[in-house]
Amino acid sequence: MHKSLLILVFLPFLGFAQVEQGRLTAEKLCSPAFHGRGYVNGGDSLAANFIAEEFTKMGCSFFKNSPFQPFQFKVNTFPNKMACSVNGKALIPGKDFVVDPACPAYQVDSLKVYRISVEELFNGKKLKNKISQAAMSQSKTALGFAFHFSLWKGDTLKKAQELAKVLGESMPIIELVDTKFTWSVSQDQSRAPLLQIQSSAVDASLDEWIFQVKVDAKVVNHTARNIIAYVPAKKKSKNYFVFSAHYDHLGQMGQEAYFPGGNDNASGTALLLEMARYYAKNPAEVNIVFIAFAGEEVGLLGSKYYTENPIFPLKEIQFLFNLDIMGSGEEGATVVNATLFPEQFEVLKSINEKQQYLPKVASRGPAANSDHYFFTQKGVPAFFMYTMGPNKHYHDVYDTYEELSFNKFNGIYQLLIDFEKVICWKR
Ligand SMILES: [Zn+2]
Known part of the structure; x- marks a missing residue:
């Protein structure tokens, strides 16, 4: 041709x-x-x-x-094993949960996580009692709090976010989310672990959960x-x-x-x-x-x-x-x-x-x-x-x-x- x-x-x-x-x-x-x-x-x-x-x-x-x-x-x-289970159910990394990109290394066999309620958000005394009671029954590294931000709006949401930030300085925070994860990269580590969990992957109606967590992190x-x-x-x-x-x-x-x-x-x-x-x-x-x-x-x-x-x-x-x-x-x-x-x-x-x-x-x-x-x-x-x-x-x-x-x-x-x-x- x-x-x-x-x-x-x-x-x-x-x-x-x-x-x-x-x-x-x-x-x-x-x-x-x-x-x-x-x-x-x-x-x-x-x-x-x-x-x-x-x-x-x-x-x-x-x-x-x-x-x-x-x-x-x-x-x-996050070079090694990454695992999280809730009340005995293993969650799938990336699909059911992600760790915050700034999450430090953290390992705990039994982490008691308490849900923060609206009442506690607006009643400082009640919240303080809950935290001190929880702290007495758990070692500090085995105690965390969960927030379900999407249930709240306006001032309530703002207050919840502020509280999560304060508590997150020293103890594990769990965020229950209803939307897709958007992951990223961090150059630094925060002081305490932060995990996001799909609310559909756990029984989100409970007020307490037992978590088992293994996060290996290294800067x-x-x-x-x-x-x-x-x-x-x-x-x-x-x-x-x-x-x-x-x-x-x-x-x-x-x-x-x-x-x-x-x-x-x-x-x-x-x-x-x-x-x-x-x-x-x-x-x-x-x-x-x-x-x-x-x-x-x-x-x-x-x-x-x-x-x-x-x-x-x-x-x-x-x-x-x-x-x-x-x-x-x-x-x-x-x-x-x-x-x-x-x-x-x-x-x-x-x-x-x-x-x-x-x-x-x-x-x-x-x-x-x-x-x-x-x-x-x-x-x-x-x-x-x-x-x-x-x-x-x-x-x-x-x-x-x-x-x-x-x-x-x-x-x-x-x-x-x-x-x-x-x-x-x-x-
Ligand atoms: Zn890009």
Whole structure:
């Protein structure tokens, strides 16, 4: 077959290639072998090696011959067994219970937990009596209090939260929750343990329970690595266009529960790799850089470190496009910093309106909610785009590869390529 005919035949399938390749990447990053790309079993480091290998295979270049930019931070980790049972019933880590990310190590065979009632909230004397009576019959480490915050509103809720905070300074607190867990990462430990339990997993009507708890927690000095690759401009250029996405997630809570981080942000990492694959074959007018950031979930630590230790001058970045939560798109996407850079947003929006890549590109103001933030602070024009759709799993054990529709993956891929061309050719 003639070469041009071949291209015509395969053209309709070209669009499939990115999303199919993206799926493979996301599936891999979400797999148990990567341990939630966090701080237990070397998860984030395994992911970093994988991403660097992918950049290498595509033929990307590296600054100073290395894709890695290491940096350190401390982080609270849950490396070993994690167990909790209530009145003899074992709860499932991540599904029935989570420990607060700042939870210290704690082990108790028989923890008596008393429910705090509304009466006690508003009657200091009654509460004091209850606590001192309970303290007399239990050793202090084997005594805790439970709060069911969702039963309360307004002043009652406020009062309950204040009390939980005070008691939580010195004794275990149990929160009964009726909504999904939203886990995170802490750099420090609190003084006493805090556990959240799904109210449906226990008999929430009781006033007392016996808990058995084993939490192994340890603050460690962790070395993480940003991964930086680039494709040089067709003709020598000192300008850069950057695509970024964080590849880290929350890791594991003990050896039993891991957080796959499918939408957040295996999806964005997968798209980042597809952008690199495109530009490796189609160099642009400017140097195109791809940064996979570490430590985002700990507080944007990778991008903060990068902006403090840039590999080339930040002022040479024409534009940075940060990708986080790229797994859906049925309801379009939102662009953070749209109001800060209206001209560029107009470009993005008009491309999309013409090509109909996404049902909607919504505008949002600045927010410190992903890795674009410190670049914006240093004067680098940047957008952070996230997709919107029915997938609401976020920072929980259900944010899996299987839940990713990748509905608009190809569309966003095309949109980004078109956007880069307009932005970089305009100069
Ligand atoms: Zn994220």
